[in-house]
Amino acid sequence: MLDTCNLCERKKEKDSDYCIYHSEAFKIINEKFPLWKDAFGELSWKEYLENLIKNSATGQWIKEVAEGLLKKA
Numbered sequence: 679m680l681d682t683c684n685l686c687e688r689k690k691e692k693d694s695d696y697c698i699y700h701s702e703a704f705k706i707i708n709e710k711f712p713l714w715k716d717a718f719g720e721l722s723w724k725e726y727l728e729n730l731i732k733n734s735a736t737g738q739w740i741k742e743v744a745e746g747l748l749k750k751a
C-alpha cells in the first residue's frame with residue numbers, strides 16, 4: 679500500500695515513508711547520530727541502530743524505526 683507508513687497501518691506523512699509518529703522518530707534518530715558518534719568515537723550507522731534497539735531508555739516508536747532501518751542497513 680502506497681499511502682501507509684512503512685511500519686504501521688497509519689497514513690503516511692507527506693514527503694516521508696512513515697506516519698506522523700514514525701517520521702518524528704526517524705527525525706530524532708538522524709539528529710542524534712552525530713551526537714552518539716561524538717560520544718562513542720567510531721560508530722557505524724548499523725552499530726548505532728543496534729545500540730538504540732538494545733537501550734531500554736529508547737522509546738517504542740524509535741525502536742520500531744531503528745529495527746526497520748537495520749533490516750535495510
Ligand SMILES: [Zn+2]
Nearest residue numbers: 683686697700
Ligand atoms: Zn507508522
